[in-house]
Amino acid sequence: MSVDTKLPFDQEYVTNFSKDRQEPQWLTSLRLSSLERAEAIDLPKPDKTNISKWNFTSFRHEKAETADTPYDSLSDKVKGLVGKEENANTILVQENGATIFSRTQEDLKKQGVIFTDLQTAVTEHSDLVEKYFMKEAVTADENRLTALHAALVNGGTFIYVPENVEVSVPLQAIYVQKGGAGLFNHVLIVAEANSSVTYFENYASENSEETVANIVAEVYAADNATVNFGAVDNLAPEVTTYVNRRGQVTGHDAKLYWSLGQMNDGNTVSDNTTYLVGEGSYADSKTVSIGRGNQSQNFTTLIKHYGKNSDGQILKHGVMKDSASSIYNGISKIEKGATKANGEQTERVLMLSEKARGDANPILLIDEDDVTAGHAASVGKIDPLQMFYLMSRGISRHEAERLIIHGFLGPVVNEIPIESVKDQLIEVIERKVY
Numbered sequence: 287m288s289v290d291t292k293l294p295f296d297q298e299y300v301t302n303f304s305k306d307r308q309e310p311q312w313l314t315s316l317r318l319s320s321l322e323r324a325e326a327i328d329l330p331k332p333d334k335t336n337i338s339k340w341n342f343t344s345f346r347h348e349k350a351e352t353a354d355t356p357y358d359s360l361s362d363k364v365k366g367l368v369g370k371e372e373n374a375n376t377i378l379v380q381e382n383g384a385t386i387f388s389r390t391q392e393d394l395k396k397q398g399v400i401f402t403d404l405q406t407a408v409t410e411h412s413d414l415v416e417k418y419f420m421k422e423a424v425t426a427d428e429n430r431l432t433a434l435h436a437a438l439v440n441g442g443t444f445i446y447v448p449e450n451v452e453v454s455v456p457l458q459a460i461y462v463q464k465g466g467a468g469l470f471n472h473v474l475i476v477a478e479a480n481s482s483v484t485y486f487e488n489y490a491s492e493n494s495e496e497t498v499a500n501i502v503a504e505v506y507a508a509d510n511a512t513v514n515f516g517a518v519d520n521l522a523p524e525v526t527t528y529v530n531r532r533g534q535v536t537g538h539d540a541k542l543y544w545s546l547g548q549m550n551d552g553n554t555v556s557d558n559t560t561y562l563v564g565e566g567s568y569a570d571s572k573t574v575s576i577g578r579g580n581q582s583q584n585f586t587t588l589i590k591h592y593g594k595n596s597d598g599q600i601l602k603h604g605v606m607k608d609s610a611s612s613i614y615n616g617i618s619k620i621e622k623g624a625t626k627a628n629g630e631q632t633e634r635v636l637m638l639s640e641k642a643r644g645d646a647n648p649i650l651l652i653d654e655d656d657v658t659a660g661h662a663a664s665v666g667k668i669d670p671l672q673m674f675y676l677m678s679r680g681i682s683r684h685e686a687e688r689l690i691i692h693g694f695l696g697p698v699v700n701e702i703p704i705e706s707v708k709d710q711l712i713e714v715i716e717r718k719v720y
Contacts, residue, residue, distance in 0.1 A: 293343055293434075297321065300437055306349050307405055310412045313419075320426040320436035330429040330528075332555050334613045334645065335584040340553050341526045342431060345468030345497040347438055350384035352405075360387060367460050367488045367710055378403060378459045382467040383441030394453065400446035401457050404472055407444035415444060418476055423504040423532040423561070431528045435470055435500045442472035445485060447511075449478040456484040456703050463521060466495035473503040477511035479537060484514040486704050489550075491522035501529040509537035509564065516702055518547040518711050519554075523579065527554040538564040538593070544571040545701040547711045549718060553581055559588040562596035562627075570599045574698035576718040577610030577642065586615040587631075591624040591657075600631035603695055605719065606642035614644065618659055619651040629659040636694050637667050638719070691719055 300321050304314040329337060357371045360379065364387075368374050376394065378401070379387035385403045394401065400411060407415050420426055426436035443459045463469045469489075477483055489499070499521055507513050513533070521527055527550050533542045548556055560569040571587050589598030600616045618629030635644035648661035668690055676686035692699075695715060702708035 295321070295347060295438065303349060309408055310416070312412070312416050313408055316420070316426065317437045320433045323427060324430050324433035324437060327427065327430050327433060330431060330555065332584040332586060332613070333615055333647070335555065335582065337555060341496060342434070342498055342528070346466045347440065347468050350382040350440070350467070352385045355386040357387065361492060363490055363492060364460055364462060367490070367707060369705070376401060376455050376457045378443055379462070380441050380460070381462045382464055383469065383471070391455065397451045398448040399451060399453060400444060402444055404439070404442035404444050404474070411444065411446070414446060415474065418474055418504065418506055420504070423506070423534045424502050424530055431500055432502070432530065435472070435502050438468070438470045438500070439472045440470045442474070445475045445483065447477045447481040447483045450480045452481065453483040456486055458704060458707070459485070459487045461487065461489050462492055463489070463494065463497070463499060463525060464492045466497045468497050469499040469501070471499070471501045475503075475505045475513060475515070477507045477513050479509040479511060482512040484516070484703050486516040486702070486707055488517070488707060488710070489519045489521055491520070491525060494522035494524045496524045499525050499527040499529070501527065503531040505533040505542060507533065507535045507537055507540040507542055510539045511537055512541045514543045514545070514703060516545040516704070516707070518707060518714065519550050520714050521550045521552060523551040523581070525550065525552045527552060529554070530557045532557070533560040533569065534563065535560060535567040535569060536563045537567070539566040540564050541568040544569070544573070545698060546571075546573045547698065547702070547714070548573060548575040548585065549711070549714045551579065551581060554583045556583070556585045558586070559590065560598065561590050561592065562598055563592045565593045566595045567593045568597045571601070572698040572701055573602045574695045575604045575612065576715065577604065577606045577612045577644070578608045578718055580609050583610070583612040584615075585612065586617065588617040588619065589629060591620040591627040591629060594624060595626045596624060597628045598630070601697055602633045603698060604635045604644055605638060605691060605695065606635060606644040607638040607719065609639070609641040611643040612645070614646045615649065616647070616661065617649045617651065618661070620654050620657050620659065622653040624654050625656045627654065627657045629657070631661045633663045634694070635665040636691065637665065688720070691715070
């Protein structure tokens with residue numbers, strides 16, 4: 287049984303939406319063809335998770351207005367993610383897809399770095415955005431949700447780092463979803479040869495109603511480029527989320543690091559895929575998540591090796607409580623010709639409730655002989671010996687459990703490059719576990 291595919295949006299609506307945003311013709315055409323395609327193709331089919339009855343069509347979608355909001359007028363939740371105002375030098379804040387606060391250091395602009403909202407980028411840097419937007423890493427014809435994303439994209443960020451430029455300060459974006467507004471967010475990062483950049487994003491809800499978040503991020507890394515991509519997702523229980531973060535590591539010796547805190551309270555499907563195309567290319571994907579209540583989640587991490595001497599590392603830690611269920615798929619795929627490639631992965635799930643369910647599925651798909659690969663997985667309760675050790679030193683059971691959980695999730699949490707956001711992730715963990 288499939289969900290109702292009828293949307294309260296037609297070709298006329300999409301045309302007018304694109305026109306109101308003053309978008310170039312190539313994007314309008316992509317929107318219209320994708321909307322038509324969405325009626326004909328299926329939903330994605332995540333392993334061991336039936337999403338056919340999930341809400342992907344009940345949401346509002348309208349053009350939100352941009353605003354130049356003073357820092358003091360931002361919500362307490364947003365200010366908590368930003369940190370101190372004097373530290374907010376390279377930041378973008380959006381609410382329901384519209385930019386409400388934005389700052390970029392002038393020296394970055396002088397070096398040719400572009401850090402702007404997607405709506406501005408498609409008008410001021412149209413040719414550059416068109417070259418990459420949903421061309422390789424994610425395409426509109428993959429499934430119904432990528433098609434709907436292309437048709438209805440209403441927010442996001444574009445980052446471009448020229449050749450030989452190293453961005454020394456983190457670039458941060460905060461995306462706030464309010465009410466029943468659907469969030470169709472697209473992040474596009476392009477790092478040219480010998481460049482480097484750190485980007486961090488937050489997703490948060492305020493006063494949420496039943497709605498949808500359909501999120502896509504694309505990262506392109508050229509020769510010897512380094513991209514650090516961090517995220518904390520913390521959307522409300524009423525939000526059904528499809529998040530698709532992918533990287534094309536096309537250059538030789540290029541590197542892509544993912545540090546993902548996936549803390550949504552609603553049903554979530556997450557696809558984190560990296561294509562290692564260049565010789566000596568490298569990817570490291572770290573994911574931490576917590577499931578609670580009755581939510582259902584599916585987290586798939588895939589690193590696909592094409593380049594010789596490529597190296598892909600996957601580390602996923604999850605904590606499950608109440609009646610939540612989650613699937614943790616880790617896939618290392620080494621294609622024929624990717625000699626000397628190395629793929630390693632670990633999935634570990636900590637169970638806090640008898641009714642919770644967590645499946646850890648490490649998968650190796652090897653089509654080349656001259657490679658190395660390995661995997662490990664575990665699902666279990668808190669080690670009683672660890673509890674005994676801590677409690678024998680005067681620590682209460684509650685505090686001992688808290689310390690063990692933070693230690694369990696630490697390998698990802700400690701990778702967060704922005705201190706204020708790391709603190710926020712720790713606060714989210716505390717709130718979700720206790």
